[in-house]
Amino acid sequence: MTAPGTDTAAAEQVLLEVLLTDHGASGPYAGYRRLREQAPRLTTAAGLLVLSGYRDCEAALRNRDLGKVDESLGFQLAGVPEDLQRRALRRFRRTMLFRNPPDHTRLRRLVASVFTPRHVEALRPAIVTRIDELLDGFAGCEVVDVMTDLALPLPVGVIGDLLGIPDVDRSTAAPWVRDLVAPLEPSADLAAVQGAVDAEDRLAEYFTQLLAEKRRTPADDLLSRLATARGDDQLDNDECVGTAILLFAAGFETTTNLVGNGLAALVGAPGQLDLLRNRPELAAPAVEELLRFDAPVQTDGRTALADTSVGDVEIAAGQVVLLLLGAGNRDPRVFTDPDILDLTRRQAAPLSFGGGLHFCLGAPLARLEAAELFPRLLTRFPHLSAAGPATWRAGLSFRGLAHLPVHPGPT
Structure with a gap:
């Protein structure tokens, strides 16, 4: 419920x-601030509950009665026929992203071991090698685009190796992911939703063929594990293809935005950039602060599977809840001077990877990639500076840059 007296x-x-x-470079943060001040728990006329405070968002993420259905349909997108909305992400909805126990447990169990901190740690040497190779390409360049030359190819390469996607196919398949996730944006229009349908069809055709190859000749990769699973772990065709698409998409989309948003924030705060360059041991907490400061994932949704509550807010079964994670990350009741980037901050964990049952499976991998990348980049190119305005992608849910030109400077 909205607090009495709220306009x-x-x-x-x-x-x-x-x-x-x-929102561009400024981000949605001024709007979040106004919303938190006016109605941190807002129930709209359409019945959507919107939470913008850290504690409420955290509690909602951990509430098992708030599950996943298809919250994007709850936005009632203007001008998009319902049948087209339902065709978009049809296979995606068969994945753990939109499922609740016991299906969520079954689908996640099959791949979870690959993303444990221990297994991810074993990937560190290969990730470091890939970072250094990408940074070698910056040497002698007057201007480079961090997004196309580093932030995208690094995680695409890492997740491509894990899944067993041939090198030659990765750059073709990655742009389809951007079109695929468009319906998860509140502002998605007819063209975006139709584009998502087409993108999912292309990705499904590709992964159907690749999974068939993995069944014939399995290798030591995650797609082979999906393709050859038997017994209780065996997936039907849509689950298998949808999970392959999900793992590929989740393996780079968030990390790409983390790298881009994080470097843009550092360039905009030279003192913090110098601090991280001079104290590379701060890399891990710095990544947490960069995740908080300009989160690559700004929103999440839940649907009440039964009557429940968050704090003293009663939520009826079937009600859709929108969690403004980016707003929670700037909540002044939890974070001192929340609009200031402070790499030495030691406060609450950012909400950027979600929480509870649906906590991002790839979070340890994204954190490792970023923690290895930032110190190496800043040490290798100590005079790195902006080479023009950054270009931000449209949308709120997935906040990220299209282009981030920088001068690497002399090594």
């Missing part, structure tokens, strides 16, 4: 501005 209409207008504006 609900005014708060809903702020919410619409937050959801539908292309």
Whole structure:
């Protein structure tokens, strides 16, 4: 429920501005602040509950009665026929991302061991080698685009190796992912949803063929594990193809945005950039602060599977809950001076990877890639600086850059 005395209409207008504006470099944070101040627990006229405080978002993520259905349909996208909305992400909805126990448990169990901290740690040498090879390409360049030359190829290469995707196919398949996730944006229009349908069809055709090859000649990779699973772990065709798409998409989309958003934040705060260059041992906590400061994933959704509550807010079965994770990450009740980047911050964990049953499976891998990348980049190119304005991608849910030009400077 919205607190008594709240101007609900005014708060809903702020919410619409937050959801539908292309925020660019400034981000949605001023709008989040206004919404937290006016209605940190907003129930809209359509019945959508919107949470923007850290503690409420955290509690909702951990509440087992708040599960996954298809919260994107709850936005009631204007001008998009319902049958087209349901065709978009059809196979994606068969994955752990949109499933609840026991299906979620079964689907996650099959791949979870690959993303444990211990297994991810074993990948460190190969990740370091890949980072150094990419940075070798910066040497002698006047200008490089961090997004196309580093932030994208690094995680695409890492997840491609884990899955067993041939090198020659990775650059073709990656752009389809950007089109695929468009319906998860509140601002998605008819063209974006149709593009997502087409992108999923292309990805499904590709992974269907690749999984068939893995069944014929299995290798030591994750797609072979999916393709050859038997017994209780065996997936039906849509689950198998959808999971392959999900693992590929999740393996780079968040990490790409973490690298881009993080470097943009550091370039905008030269003192913090110098601090990390001079104290590379701060890399791990620095990644946590960069995740908090400008989260690569700004929103999440849940649906009440039964009557439940968050704090003193009653939530009816079937009600959709929108969690503004990026707003929670800037909550002044939890973070001192939340709009300031402070790599030495030791406060609550960021909400950026979600929480509870649906905590991001690839979070340890994303953290490792970023923690290895930033110190190496700043040490190798100590005079790195902006080479022009950054270009931000449209949308709120997945916040990231399209282009980030920098001068590497002399090594």
